[in-house]
Amino acid sequence: xxxxxxxxxxxxxxxxxxxxxxxxxxxxxxxxxxxxxxxxxxxxxxxxxxxxxxxxxxxxxxxxxxxxxxxxxxxxxxxxxxxxxxxxxxxxxxxxxxxxxxxxxxxxxxxxxxxxxxxxxxxxxxxxxxxxxxxxxxxxxxxxxxxxxxxxxxxxxxxxxxxxxxxxxxxxxxxxxxxxxxxxxxxxxxxxxxxxxxxxxxxxxxxxxxxxxxxxxxxxxxxxxxxxxxxxxxxxxxxxxxxxxxxxxxxxxxxxxxxxxxxxxxxxxxxxxxxxxxxxxxxxxxxxxxxxxxxxxxx
Amino acid sequence: xxxxxxxxxxxxxxxxxxxxxxxxxxxxxxxxxxxxxxxxxxxxxxxxxxxxxxxxxxxxxxxxxxxxxxxxxxxxxxxxxxxxxxxxxxxxxxxxxxxxxxxxxxxxxxxxxxxxxxxxxxxxxxxxxxxxxxxxxxxxxxxxxxxxxxxxxxxxxxxxxxxxxxxxxxxxxxxxxxxxxxxxxxxxxxxxxxxxxxxxxxxxxxxxxxxxxxxxxxxxxxxxxxxxxxxxxxxxxxxxxxxxxxxxxxxxxxxxxxxxxxxxxxxxxxxxxxxxxxxxxxxxxx
Numbered sequence: 239x240x241x242x243x244x245x246x247x248x249x250x251x252x253x254x255x256x257x258x259x260x261x262x263x264x265x266x267x268x269x270x271x272x273x274x275x276x277x278x279x280x281x282x283x284x285x286x287x288x289x290x291x292x293x294x295x296x297x298x299x300x301x302x303x304x305x306x307x308x309x310x311x312x313x314x315x316x317x318x319x320x321x322x323x324x325x326x327x328x329x330x331x332x333x334x335x336x337x338x339x340x341x342x343x344x345x346x347x348x349x350x351x352x353x354x355x356x357x358x359x360x361x362x363x364x365x366x367x368x369x370x371x372x373x374x375x376x377x378x379x380x381x382x383x384x385x386x387x388x389x390x391x392x393x394x395x396x397x398x399x400x401x402x403x404x405x406x407x408x409x410x411x412x413x414x415x416x417x418x419x420x421x422x423x424x425x426x427x428x429x430x431x432x433x434x435x436x437x438x439x440x441x442x443x444x445x446x447x448x449x450x451x452x453x454x455x456x457x458x459x460x461x462x463x464x465x466x467x468x469x470x471x472x473x474x475x476x477x478x479x480x481x482x483x484x485x486x487x488x489x490x491x492x493x494x495x496x497x498x499x500x501x502x503x504x505x506x507x508x509x510x511x512x513x514x515x516x517x518x519x520x521x522x523x524x525x526x527x528x529x530x531x532x533x534x535x536x537x
Numbered sequence: 538x539x540x541x542x543x544x545x546x547x548x549x550x551x552x553x554x555x556x557x558x559x560x561x562x563x564x565x566x567x568x569x570x571x572x573x574x575x576x577x578x579x580x581x582x583x584x585x586x587x588x589x590x591x592x593x594x595x596x597x598x599x600x601x602x603x604x605x606x607x608x609x610x611x612x613x614x615x616x617x618x619x620x621x622x623x624x625x626x627x628x629x630x631x632x633x634x635x636x637x638x639x640x641x642x643x644x645x646x647x648x649x650x651x652x653x654x655x656x657x658x659x660x661x662x663x664x665x666x667x668x669x670x671x672x673x674x675x676x677x678x679x680x681x682x683x684x685x686x687x688x689x690x691x692x693x694x695x696x697x698x699x700x701x702x703x704x705x706x707x708x709x710x711x712x713x714x715x716x717x718x719x720x721x722x723x724x725x726x727x728x729x730x731x732x733x734x735x736x737x738x739x740x741x742x743x744x745x746x747x748x749x750x751x752x753x754x755x756x757x758x759x760x761x762x763x764x765x766x767x768x769x770x771x772x773x774x775x776x777x778x779x780x781x782x783x784x785x786x787x788x789x790x791x792x793x794x795x796x797x798x799x800x801x802x803x804x805x806x807x808x809x810x811x812x813x814x815x816x817x818x819x820x821x822x823x
Contacts, residue, residue, distance in 0.1 A: 258741075258744060259692065261741060262692055262741050262745070263692070265705075265707065265737065265738060265741065266693075266705065266707075266708055269704075269705030269706075269707070269708070270703060270704060270705055270708070272703075428651065428653060428655050429655060429657065431632070431651075431655070432651065432655035432657075433657075434632060435630055435632070435648065435649040436668055436669040436672055436716070436720065437669055437672040437673055437720070438672050442672055446657075446668065446671070446672065447657065450657065450659045450660075451657075451659070453659070527659075530658075530659065530700055531658040531659055531700070531702065532658060532700060532701070532702020532703070
């Protein structure tokens, strides 16, 4: 048996030769070739025109409905009238006060839901007995229309900020918790195994492996949580009217009481635009996340 | 050819590396082994068994496996499906405990590489290599220096800021190797690390791995289905049976390095090992 003599033969090392390094470098270059990206204006245009076309089409349908005299003009005003009124409205201090109040409620409620939903989600994901106990309860809460909480909230807190806050948090927190729990459930076991081999244990495994891996699903939970918070808030502002405090929902209620369809639709457009802007924000974050992880085709 | 003889490998391994003391440096290429005694193995399994489940449905994955691996030795484990190779590596890596027998790793640090690179997709290539250092509490500057150095070792200089998905499978596997080396491990466990790669990349990575193994002096325990790969790389080949996993044969590889996977010597020994493996597989068909 010649094993003892030639195990570490160092006569010629092929891997030190330039030809070998060139082989490897060549293969690397071939396998990582990427098509050049399209220029920025082209990319912006290709994402903008379908949206613009959709908005145009929507306005056209609206205008056709007005022309058909399906409803009297004071109930269904034309887009032009509404946008004129909207233009005037956003110059008033009252509008900005209402907007500020509504956004403050949204941010506070969603912020608190974010913290509590995340804490509950983490606890439920980690502790098996807690999962058995309240796992399906969270899903149940998530499917429950949060507006159903209002009568009880009003009994509890009265017609005030606390009632609105309570319902907004209850609307958003279960979605956020569920997003995190689902994310933790779907972490690839291989990454967890790799993390453990690399020395991650307990909290550091959560911090460096499980939570980053669960981030996409958590983000989806946040997005849904925001949608629920925003809906609950609008419902709340229609129901819970606080004296001397303007809010978008409350303004809508007043507009309806005064049969002011122009103002009503103007405020609805503001609410829609805020919803879209927040969604754009979430999507931008989500897209960046996917691009970094290579889940996205280069668009 | 004798089985379970780790001393042949040990003798040459000892001469190839410095055994000056227990201190470990994070940056230098020189490595030390926890135990200066070359007669002492880096890993030793004595009649190690692993049973899953209890009662009549229990599965015996490993049955009294005994194996000693010398510091710096390159051991390949070959076996068909169900030979308990992943179980074996999990045990040595400390991710699982044996049901019977004793397993010693002599305070060696153990790293494990998988068939998939298992890189964290949210981290850059450099951050992936830094991860074990971060988990060990190494400072940022030292981490980055070490990661850059290791990426150089696997010839991926300049790739630190790329994302794993931007690399090819072979490049990802090299990052995974760099990450394993960042653990400053004494023992490197490899679970079919090149199984998912194309033949050309695999051949180049064999050369790469051999070079890295020589430069670092790390002890390698390499599991594969591919007998030629085992002959190309190993100092020694251990053949495991399937269901339950038992050591059935051992082969020293007397072929001089550097080796070529398509050389006649490699093919000849591979044929011998393949015959033994086929015979073992045939047993299950009866």
